[in-house]
Amino acid sequence: MFVGDEVRLDVGFAVARERLTRLGESGALFAPSEDVYGPGLARVGPGVVSKLVRVQVRELSWTDKSGGLALRWEATGAGGKLFPVLDADLTLVDFGAQGTLVALAGVYRPPLGGLGQALDRAVLHRVAVATIKGFLAQVAAQLADHSVTNEAGCPKA
Secondary structure, eight states: OEEEEEEEESSOHHHHHHHHHHHHHHTGGGHHHHHHHOTTEEEESSGGGOEEEEEEEEEOOOOSSEEEEEEEEEEOSTTGGGSOOEEEEEEEEEOGGGOEEEEEEEEEOOSSHHHHHHHIIIIIHHHHHHHHHHHHHHHHHHHHSSSOBOTTSOBOO
């Protein structure tokens, strides 16, 4: 199944690019979760259906007008195989005087074969969409801000 969302930022491409690069390199993209769960781990998903995932991030190629990060989320722990793996691209596109578009486009395959596909159609796709929208809103807020902070409000290195 495909999931995605996009947000237009009122910051220039060069600024958004520098901030996204810094967030990806420093681990601050998932800082609140990493502060609690450790490096490479994050809690994703809305409310009671959130799940601890192993996060892998790598840089995509950059041009003068676009670029981003490739992300993989894979559920950890007991029952981890009952959750889909998400492969997604978090991209920035230069919109000139109109700012920068940040988008997240991903794909996941529901586990459990036909049963998982039926559950996905009935309910789980809405959870996936809410997860993507929430995560992208957090990323957009970090890119639009002039500083990146941790949960305590302290600047991250």
